[in-house]
Amino acid sequence: MPLVFREAGFRFHFYSSEGDPREPVHVHIARPGGDAKLWLYPEVRVAYNRRLTPRELRIVEEIVTRRRQEIEDEWNAFFSGSDQR
Structure with a gap:
């Protein structure tokens, strides 16, 4: 489970x-x-939620929106096989 x-x-x-x-x-x-679980595109949105409060969801949506490029870069590096941690 890549962090x-x-x-x-x-x-x-x-x-x-x-x-x-x-x-x-x-x-x-x-x-x-x-x-x-949050999708990144076309906009950040919740795919599913299990027991996060509405406030917590707002917080994680803001974090994912702010750090979306970093998340996408990590995704691409990991799944391209160049960074199999």
């Missing part, structure tokens, strides 16, 4: 197997007792 970064008490990560064919660029967010 992208941690911020505000949340873990932002991918799964090393993201479907076949691979799903579009997205990021998983987790904290103890809850998790969510």
Whole structure:
């Protein structure tokens, strides 16, 4: 489970197997007792949410929007095979 970064008490990560064919660029967010998945394009939006509060969702949406390019760069590096951590 490649870690992208941690911020505000949340873990932002991918799964090393993201479907076949691979799903579009997205990021998983987790904290103890809850998790969510956000699509990055065409706009940042929630794919699913399990037990994150509306406030927490707003926070992670803001973080993903602000750091979208970094997340996409990590995704591309990992799934291109050049950065298999």
